[in-house]
Amino acid sequence: MKVVLFVIALSAALTGSLAVKSLVFPRETATSYVEVIPRKPLNLKAFTLCMLVATELRGDRAVILFAYRTQDTDELNVWRERDGSLSFYLSGNAVTFQVPQLGALQTHLCVIWDYSSGAGALFMNGRKSLTKIYKSDHAIRPGGRIVLGQDPDALLGGFDINQSFVGEISDVNMWDSVLPKNNIQDMFCGKRIQRGTVIDWETAQLKVNGEVTVIDYKL
């Protein structure tokens, strides 16, 4: 019994002191970005990509939320579109979801996709969107770079100020499978589930370029 209590106290202490990095992009630029180094190459036939995101950008432009690009191809991009809908692109056309607008309050956003059925969907704050059949028999290819804050039209360049991200992004995690709905809901509720197999935000190396402030917040 004493041992059990000790373990509970210890894990509470550890959880209490856990700090998570958060990226603040203060203004529109064509130069500020963060490259995220994954744990393994993005050779993916399925994925779950989650992040906490907040932006006050409004109006008539698209905003990049996540970009993974190989030399010649946008392998996986996640966008806030001009009309406020959210979409993702796997080297080609978009699949778009008419969801509530992002805003100043953090949204827990996840994107899921699986090649066998081509099923794609979003989760916003633990609520799943409708499923859309997008690309079956496709794969995301390795050898690219992951960029937050800009939409690269070359491997790590070709940025457009009018597509840049302004706001705060944190807790970007990626898995090479579609996680069960209850895992995604647990994450939204603040439980620390199994760490990302492709991107583990707690240990990921971040290469910060330009005007981006990395802050730590305690969980």
Ligand SMILES: *[C@@H]1O[C@H](CO)[C@@H](O)[C@H](O)[C@H]1NC(C)=O
């Ligand atoms: C960005 O958008 C502004 C306002 O629409 C425009 O004046 C400017 O030319 C655009 N810049 C680029 C690099 O496209």
